[in-house]
Amino acid sequence: MNKIIMITGATAGIGRATARKFAENGYDVIITGRRTERLEEVEKELIQYKGIRVLSLNFDVRKRYEVEDIINEMPDEWKNIDILVNNAGLAVGMDPIDRGNVDDWDRMVDTNIKGILYVTRAVVPLMVARKSGHIFNISSIAGKMEYEYGNVYCATKHAVDSLSRSMRIDLVKHNIKVTNVAPGMAETEFSLVRFKGDKNRAKEVYRGVDPLTGEDIAEVIFWCANLPMHVCINDITISPTQQANIYHINRKG
Helix, strand or coil, X not given: CCCEEEECCCCCHHHXXXXXXXXXXXXXXXXXXXXXXXXXXXXXXXXXXXXXXXXXXXXXXXXXXXXXXXXXXXXXXXXXXXXEEECCCCCCCCCCHHHCCHHHHHHHHHHHHHHHHHHHHHHHHHHHHHCCEEEEEECCHHHCCCCCCCHHHHHHHHHHHHHHHHHHHHHHHHCEEEEEEEECCECCCHHHHHCCCCHHHHHHHCCCCCCECHHHHHHHHHHHHCCCCCCCCCEEEECCCCECCCCCECCCC
């Protein structure tokens, strides 16, 4: 029987790349997302891999009862989840704190913190019952160091970093691994969402840099998930070679 991985925010970027990586290596995959058409597109891509199953769950991680109901109503054969990747997250806007858009703040807090909590609360009891499982929380280098105009986004990713450590403590007695993954500059939809569709501004973020891709992060997640059972990577920070930290970037040209 194949192992099962569940990935939130699987319709693009890191989530989609992770779904593809695990599917091509024989995992059954549960993909979740808000965008129905994109979810269907990813499902069609994944079912081309022979010998695996795909389950699509259309929900918004910000909606507690929607998350609970849909996960609880999954067919029993899908509830033996071996790996949960809490990937759904975003940054919106770059305003100073005194001119911040409160709607943007709410969207980040509701997605990046509460979304992880809602999904984890629904899935982890299934792992606890089996005394086995591995949770990946996708944080950010912004969860390690703050930067100008990052205020609320940085705060949410610091929360993810802290939650990962707390989960590890709470779940160690149940033989459940928890890995915090903190990417640096990764060219996905991240900047396009942050700048609300401004393609030129989003492209400027990566000027002169060979950034990470969703596939790079997926490779790291897969490696961590397939280490020996007695080994757990608690925390891993990944950056492009040209990026030492938030502020030190060796841009070319």
